Amino acid sequence: MKNYSNILLFIFLTPFLLFNNQCAKTNDVELINDTNDTTTNNVDTVYYGFVLNEVLYDPPSGSAGDANGDGVRDPNDDEFVEFVNDSDSTINLSGYKIYDATRLAAGTPNHEFPENTFLNPGQAVVVFGGGSPVGNFGGALVFTASNQVLNLNNAGDMMTMTDSSGIMILEFDVEPLSDNPNESYTRDPDLSGDFVQHNGVSGTLFSPGTKTDGTSF
Incomplete structure (x- = not known):
């Protein structure tokens, strides 16, 4: 089971203080990391109340890769990202945007959360690349990418999220991870x-909307 503690994961404090007044701990986030750096990033996103918890950028082959449950395995539609609200306050995701590297450069998001998207404490939200998701997904909010694709490149890509004001x-x-997991x-x-x-944790290939063992957050 490969462990990637040095994945480049940036979390910016200010937006989350608006959602969770209990976020008082000091953050030690290393914003620049390279392969020669032996320092482990201390990125405990629980302090910020909004956690990127799971990413599928390389759906498995065959029917096993049908992550969105619509009966069709598609390399784009079955990609997903999962976030969880681990704070005590509801988070308003309206107008938040997700980009891959190409879309960020062009200024056109892969996905924009619609108005009145509120993520309750302890709730997950999953964004699939496309398709027609079928299932309960642990009670998560479920979306398909508003511009039809997440388009996370296996060989290396950067996913970026901005808030409703355009603040990153x-x-x-993706780069430090396996190209074809x-x-x-x-x-x-x-x-x-x-x-x-994922398989090294629970013996399954993914768990959109739920914990790795399939139970709800």
Whole structure:
């Protein structure tokens, strides 16, 4: 089971203080990281109340890769990202945007959360690349990318999220991970751990909307 504690994961403090007044701990986030750096990033996103918990950028082959449950395995539609509200306050995601590197350069998001998107405490939200998701997904909010694709490049890509004011709040770098894992990367333990390949945690390939063991957040 591969462990990637040095994944480049930027979290910016200010937006989350608006949602969770209990976020008083000091953050030690290393914003520049390279392969020669032996310092482990201390990125405990629980302090900020909004956690990127799981990413599937390389859906498994065949029917096993049907992550959105619509009966069709599609390399684009079945990509997903999962976020969890681990704060005590509701988060208003209206107008938040997700970009891959190409879309960020062009200024056109892969996905924009619609108005009145509120994420309750302890609730997950999953954004699939497309398709027609079928299932409960642990009670998560479920969306498909508003511009039809997440388009996370296996060989290396940067996912960026901005808030409704266009302020960058999160970046996730695919580059340090396997090009073709045929499964998701998830935090282990959920919410607070480092990113590892999903199968090594639970024997399953992904778990959109739920913890790695399939239970709800």
